[in-house]
Amino acid sequence: MGFFSVFVFLILCSFEKDIAVAAISPEPHLLPHTTHTVEVNSLLPATTCNPSTKGHTNNKATILEVVHKHGPCSIFHKSSKTSTTKGDDKYHAQILKQDEARVNSIHSRLNYRIHHPFTQSAATTLPAKSGLLLGSGNYFVTVGLGTPAKQLSLVFDTGSDLTWTQCRPCLRSCYTQSEPIFDPSLSASYKNLSCTSATCTKLSSAVIQHGCSSASSSCVYGIRYGDGSFSIGDFAKEKLTLTSTDVFEGFLFGCGQENEGLFNGSAGLLGLGRNNISLVEQTAMKYNRFFSYCLPSTSSSTGHLTFGKGGGSANGVKFTKLTTLSKRASSFYGLGLTGISVNRRQLPVASSVFSSSGTIIDSGTVITRLPATAYRALRDAFREGMKNYKMTTSISLLDTCYNFSGYKTVSYPGIAFRFGDGVTVDLDPAGILYVVSSSQACLAFAGHKDDTGLGIIGNVQQKRLEMVYDVAGKKVGFAPASCP
Numbered sequence: 387m388g389f390f391s392v393f394v395f396l397i398l399c400s401f402e403k404d405i406a407v408a409a410i411s412p413e414p415h416l417l418p419h420t421t422h423t424v425e426v427n428s429l430l431p432a433t434t435c436n437p438s439t440k441g442h443t444n445n446k447a448t449i450l451e452v453v454h455k456h457g458p459c460s461i462f463h464k465s466s467k468t469s470t471t472k473g474d475d476k477y478h479a480q481i482l483k484q485d486e487a488r489v490n491s492i493h494s495r496l497n498y499r500i501h502h503p504f505t506q507s508a509a510t511t512l513p514a515k516s517g518l519l520l521g522s523g524n525y526f527v528t529v530g531l532g533t534p535a536k537q538l539s540l541v542f543d544t545g546s547d548l549t550w551t552q553c554r555p556c557l558r559s560c561y562t563q564s565e566p567i568f569d570p571s572l573s574a575s576y577k578n579l580s581c582t583s584a585t586c587t588k589l590s591s592a593v594i595q596h597g598c599s600s601a602s603s604s605c606v607y608g609i610r611y612g613d614g615s616f617s618i619g620d621f622a623k624e625k626l627t628l629t630s631t632d633v634f635e636g637f638l639f640g641c642g643q644e645n646e647g648l649f650n651g652s653a654g655l656l657g658l659g660r661n662n663i664s665l666v667e668q669t670a671m672k673y674n675r676f677f678s679y680c681l682p683s684t685s686s687s688t689g690h691l692t693f694g695k696g697g698g699s700a701n702g703v704k705f706t707k708l709t710t711l712s713k714r715a716s717s718f719y720g721l722g723l724t725g726i727s728v729n730r731r732q733l734p735v736a737s738s739v740f741s742s743s744g745t746i747i748d749s750g751t752v753i754t755r756l757p758a759t760a761y762r763a764l765r766d767a768f769r770e771g772m773k774n775y776k777m778t779t780s781i782s783l784l785d786t787c788y789n790f791s792g793y794k795t796v797s798y799p800g801i802a803f804r805f806g807d808g809v810t811v812d813l814d815p816a817g818i819l820y821v822v823s824s825s826q827a828c829l830a831f832a833g834h835k836d837d838t839g840l841g842i843i844g845n846v847q848q849k850r851l852e853m854v855y856d857v858a859g860k861k862v863g864f865a866p867a868s869c870p
């Protein structure tokens with residue numbers, strides 16, 4: 387099986403962490419209070435889908451519909467045994483456990499010297515499938531691939547670069563997906579890349595590896611995720627159809643012949659990271675590295691992913707500087723988070739606590755992670771604001787949970803992020819609690835063991851905000867309530 391033996395141990399070089407220096411910024415604008423009062427029912431997902439967007443191109447931008455993987459809008463919903471609508475705490479415990487696995491994998495990409503066990507033997511001796519799907523707290527969009535175009539639902543991920551899908555004949559293995567598996571032999575536009583091409587060599591990075599198929603001298607890729615899941619296959623060119631007017635010839639992607647673990651149900655992954663191979667970079671000529679998205683407040687509504695300027699609510703966007711934490715973290719979107727306020731009161735945490743570990747924003751992480759000191763202060767302030775409610779048991783990494791049963795409406799503190807350039811962003815009311823059921827609603831933040839852990843702004847906190855990525859302009863923007 388020369389096909390798979392091309393992967394060799396990779397020793398990652400140690401690297402120097404660039405430490406963002408935070409500027410001292412003015413006090414945030416003071417308002418009387420920002421407590422949110424919401425109906426308990428509105429926090430719980432509905433059982434029917436209320437779609438709000440359909441994929442289309444207006445004269446300025448290309449808009450795709452964003453759907454929560456396990457909500458009623460999802461094509462996976464009917465077949466799925468688990469459903470967010472049941473408030474099943476085993477299901478939620480699993481999502482949170484998967485979220486831990488993702489965060490661990492981000493840390494291992496950034497912080498440690500790793501011997502990547504990416505060899506044939508390692509791939510076959512991976513621990514038995516954990517039975518977990520890392521992407522289950524995630525969102526997906528549908529794109530067309532090939533000629534004629536086949537529709538594929540892909541998890542969209544700002545934390546990774548390579549776009550891949552499972553491919554027939556699934557030489558080694560494919561997991562179960564909802565749509566038919568992509569078959570390159572039925573596409574007139576599919577092309578393997580030669581393994582001597584510069585494009586093949588360009589693949590190599592900490593997480594993506596390349597090699598040469600002994601049979602056809604074509605380029606082979608391998609990508610491995612933190613929990614041992616992986617995709618290996620042909621690195622190829624294909625026609626990518628986002629909408630009827632936005633078609634990209636020769637889009638580079640992974641045609642996975644051996645896929646395991648992560649993305650059960652969805653056909654693969656749409657990489658929106660910052661490295662050359664990502665969709666953002668490959669479509670730079672058309673969209674100039676500009677995209678935005680809105681994640682819906684519950685799994686029963688839909689959001690949007692928009693490429694190009696001029697989509698949706700361009701008004702009221704507050705931009706903060708996009709940073710790169712380190713060379714190894716270069717595919718992540720770094721932000722200069724320096725403080726957090728609860729009901730407009732700044733937490734008593736030095737900005738250096740945030741800036742020394744650095745912060746990224748990631749569409750694939752569910753719960754926001756903070757340095758230990760910052761999380762403790764946030765939790766204390768939040769609990770203080772919630773002292774009229776009965777606390778209930780923790781779930782997984784969430785330790786500040788309330789029992790809202792018997793309440794029609796509840797009030798909870800507003801939370802805002804402050805960035806080094808003085809920008810303050812209020813989270814949407816939907817971006818504060820992780821609601822397991824009406825009797826268990828938890829503060830959707832978690833702390834690292836100490837202050838060295840990377841800050842990660844997760845997707846709960848991004849809910850309903852228009853998240854604007856102007857990569858060419860080196861800034862990321864936030865605008866309030868742009869989807870249901």
Ligand SMILES: *[C@@H]1O[C@H](CO)[C@@H](O)[C@H](O)[C@H]1NC(C)=O
Nearest residue numbers: 517518519561562647650651
């Ligand atoms: C993947 O989906 C199949 C079929 O729906 C199911 O049998 C299997 O348990 C799922 N695997 C995981 C890891 O959830």
Ligand SMILES: *[C@@H]1O[C@H](CO)[C@@H](O)[C@H](O)[C@H]1NC(C)=O
Nearest residue numbers: 576577578599601602604620
């Ligand atoms: C692409 O390369 C693989 C081997 O890696 C081969 O099996 C397949 O037939 C090739 N496909 C085309 C269209 O050349």
Ligand SMILES: *[C@@H]1O[C@H](CO)[C@@H](O)[C@H](O)[C@H]1NC(C)=O
Nearest residue numbers: 587588589590591661662663
């Ligand atoms: C990405 O592309 C740019 C421009 O072509 C090039 O300068 C840079 O070295 C590339 N980076 C990687 C990691 O290949």
Ligand SMILES: *[C@@H]1O[C@H](CO)[C@@H](O)[C@H](O)[C@H]1NC(C)=O
Nearest residue numbers: 778779789790791792825826
């Ligand atoms: C929540 O409160 C209700 C009413 O007070 C009670 O019946 C229920 O057992 C509580 N549930 C939990 C999980 O604490």
